[in-house]
Amino acid sequence: MKVAFVVQRYGLEINGGAELHCRWVAEHMSRHWDVEVLTTRAHDYVTWADQYPEGEESINGVRVRRFSVPKPRDPQRFGRLQNFILEREHTEKDELTWLDEEGPTSPALLKFVQTHSAEYDYFIFFSYRYWHSYWGIRSVPEKAILVPTAERDPVIELKFFKDLFRLPRAFVYNSEEERTMIQTISGNADIPGLVVGVGSEVPADASPERFRRTHGFDKPYVLYLGRIDRNKGFPQLFDDFLRFKAETDSDLALVLIGHSILPIPDHPAILPLGFRPEQDKFDALAGAEALIMPSFYESLSMVTLEAWALGRPVLANARCEVLQGQCRRSNGGLYYGDYPEFRESLKLLLASDRLRRGLGENGRRYYEANYTWPIIEGKYLEVVRRLGGEA
Amino acid sequence: MDEERLSGPPTIETVEIDYDRLDVTAIMAQVKRIAAATPADPPREEFPETPAVPPAPRPAVPAPIDPPPGRKAWLKTKIHRLMSPFFPLIRLGGLPLHEDIQAAVRQIDTANRRLDELVERLQETSVRFDRRLDEQAVGFQGRLDALTDRVDFRLVDLDRSVDYIKLLHTLDHNLVVETTKLRIEFEALKSKVRILEKELDAQTQREKALEKRLLS
Numbered sequence: 001m002k003v004a005f006v007v008q009r010y011g012l013e014i015n016g017g018a019e020l021h022c023r024w025v026a027e028h029m030s031r032h033w034d035v036e037v038l039t040t041r042a043h044d045y046v047t048w049a050d051q052y053p054e055g056e057e058s059i060n061g062v063r064v065r066r067f068s069v070p071k072p073r074d075p076q077r078f079g080r081l082q083n084f085i086l087e088r089e090h091t092e093k094d095e096l097t098w099l100d101e102e103g104p105t106s107p108a109l110l111k112f113v114q115t116h117s118a119e120y121d122y123f124i125f126f127s128y129r130y131w132h133s134y135w136g137i138r139s140v141p142e143k144a145i146l147v148p149t150a151e152r153d154p155v156i157e158l159k160f161f162k163d164l165f166r167l168p169r170a171f172v173y174n175s176e177e178e179r180t181m182i183q184t185i186s187g188n189a190d191i192p193g194l195v196v197g198v199g200s201e202v203p204a205d206a207s208p209e210r211f212r213r214t215h216g217f218d219k220p221y222v223l224y225l226g227r228i229d230r231n232k233g234f235p236q237l238f239d240d241f242l243r244f245k246a247e248t249d250s251d252l253a254l255v256l257i258g259h260s261i262l263p264i265p266d267h268p269a270i271l272p273l274g275f276r277p278e279q280d281k282f283d284a285l286a287g288a289e290a291l292i293m294p295s296f297y298e299s300l301s302m303v304t305l306e307a308w309a310l311g312r313p314v315l316a317n318a319r320c321e322v323l324q325g326q327c328r329r330s331n332g333g334l335y336y337g338d339y340p341e342f343r344e345s346l347k348l349l350l351a352s353d354r355l356r357r358g359l360g361e362n363g364r365r366y367y368e369a370n371y372t373w374p375i376i377e378g379k380y381l382e383v384v385r386r387l388g389g390e391a
Numbered sequence: 392m393d394e395e396r397l398s399g400p401p402t403i404e405t406v407e408i409d410y411d412r413l414d415v416t417a418i419m420a421q422v423k424r425i426a427a428a429t430p431a432d433p434p435r436e437e438f439p440e441t442p443a444v445p446p447a448p449r450p451a452v453p454a455p456i457d458p459p460p461g462r463k464a465w466l467k468t469k470i471h472r473l474m475s476p477f478f479p480l481i482r483l484g485g486l487p488l489h490e491d492i493q494a495a496v497r498q499i500d501t502a503n504r505r506l507d508e509l510v511e512r513l514q515e516t517s518v519r520f521d522r523r524l525d526e527q528a529v530g531f532q533g534r535l536d537a538l539t540d541r542v543d544f545r546l547v548d549l550d551r552s553v554d555y556i557k558l559l560h561t562l563d564h565n566l567v568v569e570t571t572k573l574r575i576e577f578e579a580l581k582s583k584v585r586i587l588e589k590e591l592d593a594q595t596q597r598e599k600a601l602e603k604r605l606l607s
Contacts, residue, residue, distance in 0.1 A: 087501055088508075331415045340426035348406060348422060358413045 001384070002034040002119065006136050007126040008104050010039040010064055011052060016226065018149040021198045021302065022126040025147075027060050028199070028377050036120075037064040038112065040104045040132070047072040048104035067109035077101060086154050095160045105131050114139045122384060124172070128164065129155060137167050144168040145383065150178050151297035152321060162186045170383050172196045174300035176329075177321040192386050197300050199373040202309040203279060208287025211280065215273065220350070221253040222315070223288035225281060225303040226295070228260035228272075233294025233317055238265050240294075240342045245269055248347065255288070257281055282310065289356060290315050290333075290349050298322050305371050308332050308363025313356050315345055332363025 007022040014020060026035050037059075043051040049072045057064050078101045084090065085098050109132055113123065117140045125133040128148040137144040146168040150156055165186035171193030173179040183189045212218055228234050241254050242265065256264065256272045257280075264272045276284070285291065291307035293316040298304075301323060304314050314333030316323035318341070327333040334349060336342040349356055369375075406421045 087505065327415055331413045334415060334419060334422065338426070340429045341422060343429075344422045344426045345419075348418070352408070354410055355408060355413075358410055359415075362413055 001032075001121045002036070003029065003384075004036045004038050004113075004120045004123045005126065006038045006109075006113065006123055006132055008040060008048075008130045008132055009042050009045060010037050010059070010066075011043065012059060013043065016302070018127045018147070018299075021149065021300075022147070023059075023062075024198060024201070025124075025376070025380065026062050028373050029380055030062050032377065032381060035062055037062055038109060038123075039064060039066055040069050040106050040109060041066045042069055042104050046075055065112070067106045067112065069104045069106045071103070071105050073101060073103045082155070085158065092160055095158050098158075099131055099134055099160075102129070103131050110135050110139060117143060122169075122387075125168070128161065134160075134164055137164060141167040142169065145170045145172060145387075147172045147174075148178065148182060149174060149299045150182060151299050152181060153297050156181070156185060166191070169387050170194075172380065172383055174198070175322045175325060177325045178299050181321075192383070194379050194383050196376060196379040196383075197305070197371055198302060199371050199376045200302060200306045200309055201278075202306055203282050206279075206282040206286035206310055208283060211283035211287050214280065214283075215271075217253070217271070219251055219253045220289050221255045221271070221287075222290050222292050222346070223255045223257065223284055224292050224294070225285065225306075226258045228256060228258055228262055228264065230262070231295070231297050233296055234262050235265075237292065237294040238270065240339050241270070242267060243339060244343050244346060247343065250350065252289070252346075252350065254292070255284060257284060282306070285312060286310050288312055290346075293317060293320075293323055295323070296320055301326070304333070305367055308360070308367040309371075311357075311360035311364045313349060313359035313363065315342075315349060330363050330366030332359050332366055334359070 005022055005026045007019055009019045010023060011019075012023075014023075022037070026037055029035055040048060041050040041052040041054055042048040048069045050068050052066050054066055054068055057066070078098075081094075081098045081101050085094055113136050117123075120143065122143050122145055123136065123140055124145045124147060125136055126147045126149060127133055128146060128150055133146065137146060144167065146165075148165075148171065155161075162185060165182055165188045168191065171179070171182070171188075171191060173182070173193055173195045174197050176195055179193055179195055183193075224237065226232055237254075244250065245252065251269075253269045253271055256270065257274075257276050259275055260272060264270060273280075273284075285303075285307055288307075290313045291303065293301055293304055293314060295301070295317055296319055298320050299322060301316075304316070304323065304326060307314050308330065314323075314327060316327055316333055316335045318324045318335040318337040324335045327335050334345040336345050349359075405425065406418065408418060
């Protein structure tokens with residue numbers, strides 16, 4: 001069976017979000033299928049400017065075909081268009097103009113999908129909101145499987161996505177909340193869909209001591225992993241954390257690992273380490289009192305799963321339905337909707353080592369039951385089997 | 392049930408946890424009760440701006456106008472006068488207010504602009520609707536007048552026809568009367584003719600009898 005994974009960006013340097021999700025799934029499913037990846041030459045998700053060389057290459061044993069994006073995104077124009085379609089009465093033509101501006105607009109990629117569709121049994125499209133998924137699914141609906149990676153952001157309410165969600169043969173959802181949201185929006189409950197998610201590559205030798213030694217501090221800390229920007233719950237987390245410090249006189253530190261596009265407060269208890277290698281990241285995670293996830297928009301949160309894989313508890317933003325749902329289902333983390341809840345939840349976590357261990361252990365069990373690679377691979381095979389194809 | 396009362400601040404002490412079967416929902420219900428007992432915060436931002444959207448350029452706060460001489464100054468004064476209703480909003484955007492308040496004001500402003508736009512569109516639609524109704528009413532009136540004229544003409548025609556029919560009826564009646572009278576006269580004349588025939592027959596027989604007597 002030959003399957004193409006179609007995704008907006010792809011590469012070893014892209015280390016988060018739907019792109020990493022796609023790469024991991026493609027690499028694991030290449031044990032079962034003849035897998036190819038169809039993607040763009042983009043590395044920068046803001047402009048989609050061509051960066052990787054055009055043509056074919058092999059990444060970790062998977063053949064990758066790259067196509068050019070002749071018209072990069074103009075962020076200012078896109079921002080204005082998005083504000084217009086979210087705030088004003090508009091037509092479906094306006095929405096299509098917004099989609100063209102959002103990109104990555106790669107006619108060559110679309111043409112390849114259309115002209116070579118007979119060579120593939122299925123096309124698995126990642127991320128519903130981008131140009132490649134919208135036009136790709138419309139080109140080969142009878143072979144399309146969509147991994148929406150949808151968050152509860154306003155664009156999902158756009159009219160033309162309702163029709164899009166009724167086209168694919170099957171869906172691979174990241175969470176129960178995502179499935180409920182998409183089915184509510186589009187009424188596509190009759191289309192087969194499994195909640196699958198993604199596994200993770202967690203090293204067996206994560207060492208808190210190595211992290212403390214490398215960075216030279218021994219205070220207890222909570223950890224945030226990921227991009228630091230407004231959609232991820234910043235600077236609200238800075239405000240909440242500094243207020244917590246002032247009110248409780250705690251010696252807790254907040255360690256931040258990831259690129260920042262916001263100014264970070266200059267405070268001795270806030271340690272921005274920037275982007276770190278995977279080993280350092282997992283060392284930090286293994287030694288954290290808890291992982292904090294202040295994000296408003298998550299379709300799954302791979303770092304939350306990684307924290308649970310290492311037996312660490314999570315403190316999540318309750319306003320993100322997926323994070324709250326995951327914490328409840330796993331019994332592996334607490335959540336907060338405002339500062340008083342943040343303060344009381346964090347105090348509770350810090351006050352009881354037994355609670356932290358219990359939550360972490362529940363999280364680990366939840367991860368092992370749902371997100372180890374054999375289980376994820378089995379669910380993808382099950383999706384294809386339900387469509388009548390040989391797995 | 393292995394329950395542990397935690398040491399620490401009094402609020403945390405009240406949380407009861409079953410460590411053998413941790414139930415996050417039950418723990419959070421207690422945490423929420425404790426949090427609710429503390430003084431309320433101002434409402435925080437519901438959701439930030441849409442993901443992956445670069446921030447829109449903010450309107451610049453207009454500097455106080457000190458018009459330079461000439462045509463440029465005249466133009467600037469005009470623009471300044473046109474913009475003057477929006478100055479409070481623009482100034483508000485430039486004030487060092489808390490981001491939550493700014494976000495709320497921006498949302499209210501967006502909603503207001505949307506409402507204004509909808510009201511404007513409603514008024515435009517209403518004016519268009521009125522105009523269309525007027526045009527249609529004028530058309531209907533013209534057609535109605537033409538129909539009324541035709542009906543009046545038909546009514547006059549009908550009146551003439553009624554008078555004509557009345558005359559015909561009178562004529563018919565008179566004809567019937569005259570015909571009846573003629574018939575009666577005819578019958579009377581017929582009777583007279585029959586009498587005269589009988590008298591003629593009788594005179595003829597008398598003539599024959601007298602001839603016989605004279606010849607014999």
